[in-house]
Amino acid sequence: MTLQLDDLRVRHLGECRYDSPLAEMLSTKQTSPHYVAEGDRVLLEDTVSMLAEHRLPPARVPSFEGAGPRRKIYFDPARVTAGIVTCGGLCPGLNNVIRGLVQELAVHYKVKRILGFRNGLRGLTAEHRHDTVELTPAHVRGIHKDGGTILGSSRGGQDAEEMVDSLVLRGVDIMFVIGGDGGMRAATYLSDAIRARGLDIAVIGVPKTIDNDLPFTDQSFGFQSAFARATDFIASVSVEAASSPNGVGIVKLMGRHSGFIASYAALAANGADIVLIPEIPFAFEGPDGLLAHVEQRVRAKGHVVIVLAEGAGQDLLDQPGPQRNGRGTDASGNVKLGNVGELLKERIAAHLAAAGLAPTMRYIDPSYSIRSIAANAYDSVYCLRLAHAAVHAAMAGRTAAAVARWRRRFVHVPLSLMTSRRNQVDPDGDLWMSVLETTCQPAAFGSQPDREKVRTGFC
Numbered sequence: 001m002t003l004q005l006d007d008l009r010v011r012h013l014g015e016c017r018y019d020s021p022l023a024e025m026l027s028t029k030q031t032s033p034h035y036v037a038e039g040d041r042v043l044l045e046d047t048v049s050m051l052a053e054h055r056l057p058p059a060r061v062p063s064f065e066g067a068g069p070r071r072k073i074y075f076d077p078a079r080v081t082a083g084i085v086t087c088g089g090l091c092p093g094l095n096n097v098i099r100g101l102v103q104e105l106a107v108h109y110k111v112k113r114i115l116g117f118r119n120g121l122r123g124l125t126a127e128h129r130h131d132t133v134e135l136t137p138a139h140v141r142g143i144h145k146d147g148g149t150i151l152g153s154s155r156g157g158q159d160a161e162e163m164v165d166s167l168v169l170r171g172v173d174i175m176f177v178i179g180g181d182g183g184m185r186a187a188t189y190l191s192d193a194i195r196a197r198g199l200d201i202a203v204i205g206v207p208k209t210i211d212n213d214l215p216f217t218d219q220s221f222g223f224q225s226a227f228a229r230a231t232d233f234i235a236s237v238s239v240e241a242a243s244s245p246n247g248v249g250i251v252k253l254m255g256r257h258s259g260f261i262a263s264y265a266a267l268a269a270n271g272a273d274i275v276l277i278p279e280i281p282f283a284f285e286g287p288d289g290l291l292a293h294v295e296q297r298v299r300a301k302g303h304v305v306i307v308l309a310e311g312a313g314q315d316l317l318d319q320p321g322p323q324r325n326g327r328g329t330d331a332s333g334n335v336k337l338g339n340v341g342e343l344l345k346e347r348i349a350a351h352l353a354a355a356g357l358a359p360t361m362r363y364i365d366p367s368y369s370i371r372s373i374a375a376n377a378y379d380s381v382y383c384l385r386l387a388h389a390a391v392h393a394a395m396a397g398r399t400a401a402a403v404a405r406w407r408r409r410f411v412h413v414p415l416s417l418m419t420s421r422r423n424q425v426d427p428d429g430d431l432w433m434s435v436l437e438t439t440c441q442p443a444a445f446g447s448q449p450d451r452e453k454v455r456t457g458f459c
């Protein structure tokens with residue numbers, strides 16, 4: 001199914017009748033390479049051939065509504081209450097987004113009441129709906145220097161109707177949901193339940209996750225900070241491996257079912273011999289299997305460095321059964337991953353010993369170390385600008401939408417699209433080509449069962 005222009009339209013709560021306090025700032029604004037004027041749109045596709053396939057005039061090809069302040073807004077700032085919640089795994093930049101939201105709401109729109117709901121969407125259940133914190137610029141002044149989230153986060157499913165009751169009881173007009181695929185899914189259910197009740201409450205998602213597994217955004221915030229931190233561990237394990245006879249350095253990195261952190265960290269560290277990601281299955285055995293390649297690298301250079309995405313090789317661990325992997329799911333329904341790092345260590349150590357290359361194994365699993373840090377400079381700016389875009393969207397009455405950066409422009413993406421599929425590394429894309437060019441590893445290790453085609457199109 002090819003996306004059409006109407007698939008990318010964002011819902012508006014109604015006519016914007018109030019003058020925006022930022023209207024004066026907009027008087028001279030027009031579209032340029034550095035600004036998307038009100039009413040203009042950002043193309044979904046950015047190559048001549050992809051655009052030509054539509055055989056449509058520019059105004060009809062799929063495009064996103066540009067983000068940014070509007071001259072007229074839907075809500076009366078003097079009477080608005082905003083709510084903020086952070087959900088799912090921690091991610092560098094969460095506090096930066098909270099700070100940006102509060103600053104833009106309070107300072108520029110003069111919104112007087114901003115409620116922080118605690119510990120993820122459980123903070124919107126009947127049990128916790130009154131345990132909120134009033135957020136003011138003074139309260140959030142220095143939080144951007146800290147990792148984590150001052151509001152707390154959690155996993156688990158909550159009832160949409162119960163959450164809507166909380167918004168009504170607390171008088172919330174705008175709800176900002178900062179979350180990953182799960183959080184965006186929850187925001188979708190929340191806005192659906194609000195619409196079914198005919199309520200005038202805007203729900204705006206701010207996509208978040210170190211995994212970068214969200215579609216329709218160039219990168220999710222926190223991803224750059226996480227993979228930058230991961231390069232430190234790759235550097236350490238490379239030193240250990242290079243300083244030991246038949247050294248084998250392995251770093252296992254987060255990313256769930258997407259291999260972006262492993263791919264980018266390996267490219268940034270630029271010293272890995274092998275990168276293993278969930279999107280590309282691998283076999284241990286056989287003349288072109290992984291073990292033969294590891295042995296060849298150890299014989300050639302005396303050591304080997306492997307960057308392993310935590311979601312790689314799950315098929316080698318999976319047992320048949322209802323959850324496919326037999327390990328069940330977490331409170332949010334995410335499949336629990338098996339420890340492919342342990343399997344890799346065992347198989348490589350045994351193979352090299354049998355080949356007469358007694359190995360020195362060095363294994364690092366940074367785990368939470370790459371996501372509990374503060375945002376780096378890039379993500380700090382990105383988070384602040386996403387927060388500004390989210391406030392402008394909400395005040396202009398947009399809802400059931402996320403703010404995202406798409407081809408360098410800030411845009412509004414319907415939540416239904418944000419949850420339509422998982423963003424994964426395209427085995428036929430240029431990122432993976434760069435990894436192969438850097439590691440000189442083969443495109444595949446061992447004879448592959450038919451690889452589950454990674455859905456990398458727009459839909």
Ligand SMILES: Nc1ncnc2c1ncn2[C@@H]1O[C@H](COP(=O)(O)OP(=O)(O)OP(=O)(O)O)[C@@H](O)[C@H]1O
Binds near residue numbers: 186209334
């Ligand atoms: N299928 C779902 N239906 C309703 N709500 C959901 C669903 N999945 C997740 N949620 C809600 O979203 C919250 C966050 O989801 P999850 O724990 O999967 O993390 P996430 O938002 O995907 O972030 P990350 O991927 O960075 O960990 C959950 O606590 C739950 O409240």
Ligand SMILES: O=P(O)(O)OC[C@H]1O[C@](O)(CO)[C@@H](O)[C@@H]1O
Binds near residue numbers: 180210255310
């Ligand atoms: O926070 P938990 O429940 O330990 O889950 C860890 C998962 O969360 C993430 O950090 C973000 O989704 C994944 O990369 C990782 O697999």
Ligand SMILES: [Mg+2]
Binds near residue numbers: 088180181182209
């Ligand atoms: Mg997720």
